[in-house]
Amino acid sequence: METPLELSFADIEPSDEIKSLVAEKVAHLETFYDGITSCHVYIRAPHQSQRKGNLYEVTIEVRVPGDELVVRKHQDDKAVNEHLRVVVRDAFATMVRKLKRWKDQVSGNVKAHDGPLQGKVAEINHDEGYGQIIATDHRLIYFHKNSVVDGSFEALQQGAAVELVVQTGESGIGPQASTVRPIGGLAYDSTSKPSRR
Structure with a gap:
């Protein structure tokens, strides 16, 4: 990447484990496309669930030439979102799919139909x-x-x-x-x- 990974935490204490996981996932993204110019990852725990404790929210912004790909995994009352590692993993899995689709489109692998x-x-x-x-x-x-x-x-x-x-x-x-x-x-x-x- 042209600029280093930017990782931000809000309403949550940063941990070395999560920092390491995010860095690993960003490196994995670059195996699909090495022209990523920047990546910003925002991790928040803005919602205190009365039943379950913190529910996490992860946003990934990946800039590629001429475009920006964004994935937001919002908090909800799913128990799985209590586990930050799982939410990070799911957000990056979604970004991998989005990045592959974008790469296919710009390389012309997706056929554009002239009409219906x-x-x-x-x-x-x-x-x-x-x-x-x-x-x-x-x-x-x-x-x-x-x-x-x-x-x-x-x-x-x-x-x-x-x-x-x-x-x-x-x-x-x-x-x-x-x-x-x-x-x-x-x-x-x-x-x-x-x-x-």
Whole structure:
């Protein structure tokens, strides 16, 4: 890093154990991206819980070229937040994920779509209220009748062109559409094979 780690404590006595843990976690961040310019870590114990004692709060600010990544683990009444080591560990785990996403975006590994994702209905089961769409990015995506907007599920037929929004978290059955909207004609390459990426 261009500037040394800044570590601040508020309403809590600094301990060598926590200072060492934070330094170790910051060094770990740099293994994912060595262009971090600075890192500020704020540790507070602002809330005295009547039931549980101190509940900790950790904020991490990581500056990278052209951006600042921030993670705040706020206190709440979860018993786990009584253990400062756990809160520090969780905050840094979240920062690792955020840093990896940022690095992927700036290196171009995250595909930017020019418009909404489109596809065609590959299978539809009107009786049971679900179907599958083969999308233009070659994924096979499940959808439920409740996700169909601007038209009725019953009117959809196999081969119908649709525009869709895919949920960010995959379900147990693979990618799932949160919104399906029937559209006009779609140029579709039938030689492509579906995949469940």
